[in-house]
Amino acid sequence: MTMLDESRIAAVASVLRNIPASAVEVIELNDPQYAAIKKLVAVHGDRAVALAVANALISYRLSLPGEKYWLEFADWGSRIPTPSAGKELVEAMKAFLAESRGNRMVVQQKARRLERAAPVLERVLREPGRYRDLGVLVKELAGVLGARPEEKTIVFAAKMAYYAYRALGLEVAGKNEIPVPLDRRMALLTSASGMINSTPDKVFTRYRLDAVRAWQKVSRESGIPALHLDAVVWLPAHGIERNLRRGLEYARDEFARRLVGYSKGIVDWNTARQVAGQIIYRDPYS
Template sequence: MCGALDLAWEPGSGAAALAITVNVHRVKALASVLREAPASAIDVIELNDPQYHAVKKLVSIHGEAAVALAAANALISYRLSMPGEKYWMEFAGWASKRPRPGSGRELVTEMKEFLAESRGNRMVGLQKARRLERALPALEKLLREPRKYSNLGLLVRELAGALGARLEEKTIVFAAKMAYYAYRALGIEVSGKDDIPLPLDRRMAVLTSASGLLDAPPDRVFTRHRAEAVKAWQMVAAESGIPGIHLDAVVWLPAQGIERNLRIGLEYAREEYACKLVDYSRGVIGWGLARRVAGEILYRDPYSMHS
């Protein structure tokens, strides 16, 4: 189904791990149907993203400080106990009642208070608090000079440097995406977005497997083949002409509940995905195209594969 397997050494693993190649045929097939989506549809989908609505609420209360608030929350947006869409609305509701942070220290202190109260972000709280502390110098700069970091590539490098993380690490690129949403709500043009890859969360790992981009089940994509998955979606972005930061909303949003839907059945999951894609695009993407996109995104049942 996919390209050949080869052996590669995984640093720190103490053993040889299977590395897999990206299925270029599947990249081209998926990119071909995504290329048919008009730019206006992508724009509408982003405007209807609940996460964008959450960030827009932050902007209405905190102005340009919302950029740093959004980035800070993105850095701790992992191992959530509710869907990301719902979690960001929780955060926006909480932060809209708080005073505007005047310094990086105030921002980090407020974020720690949110962690202590959040219903959607309860796991590994101490780890996330330490992560915020390490990010403090970068968040201070972002709070002081938000317009400077409308160059999203610069923002990614600043955050990755502060955290000692890879540039493509999930929460780093997710912070760039949420900062982009804040800049968009502020009416500030951004640059450098074409080089920002898609954030690879569990939902995207399922789609990576289901689309056939990688010949591995979702859990293995998420834990062992993250780099290959990121590369695969970068290839889809390049082939489709849709930058990763925009492609993320197009493929990720309609996949809410995807694991449950796939357990019911592949055809059911495709129908649900297509319905959501039409809905989020407010009909700019018609049913026919939505069904074809769903057929390529959910090309196979990823849970029928052997681990």
């Protein structure tokens, strides 16, 4: 039985349709995670793609918000020698885990994950151009890790690889098939939007695939590829749990303010407020 509320999906898509492609471009450029990747590219060139993919695969159960964590990673990554082999990259990433402030939990589990991914990381290092087809990257990562292709860190790896190619001035293929990475913030937004009438925790666990399908439908109906849609709705929702404690209208205003800011004013206040009203349609904790 599907948990999707089709009317809410249509409502969310209808307001996102008003965001111009130029605004989406600017929002991504102002994403702190893109700034982090750009810093790595400046030091490591196209081998930064492999660094971005490796870190994305262990970007879960973080001790810092994702925006701050990636800046920490970029500071570290810009000081190390450029890895020349998958094993060397894995060992470097283990060293990062040992000292990271933002990635402290289940460190051994993450180290083993990197070891399993080493063959793909090796190929990304040696043939970064091959993985400009993001579908190839997703397929190979899912295969080596024994995971579903829509698993959060795998599609997130594709997103961060896309950021690396963008920083290199290179186009990518296959991005329209990449779903939204469903982390806890996106699960909360799925619940708050009313697209799935359940709590954020249940969306994140029991209804994960339903949530991914909901955002895929929003992507198709709004005309914004899910790979880009992630930045448009995820970035302005920073601190949303804290903001919701101050009330629904406060959370909507903060979301709208950030959306205007990240787009450098290309998204006007009225449009941003309409988007916020549909994305934060209800209090997901009430």
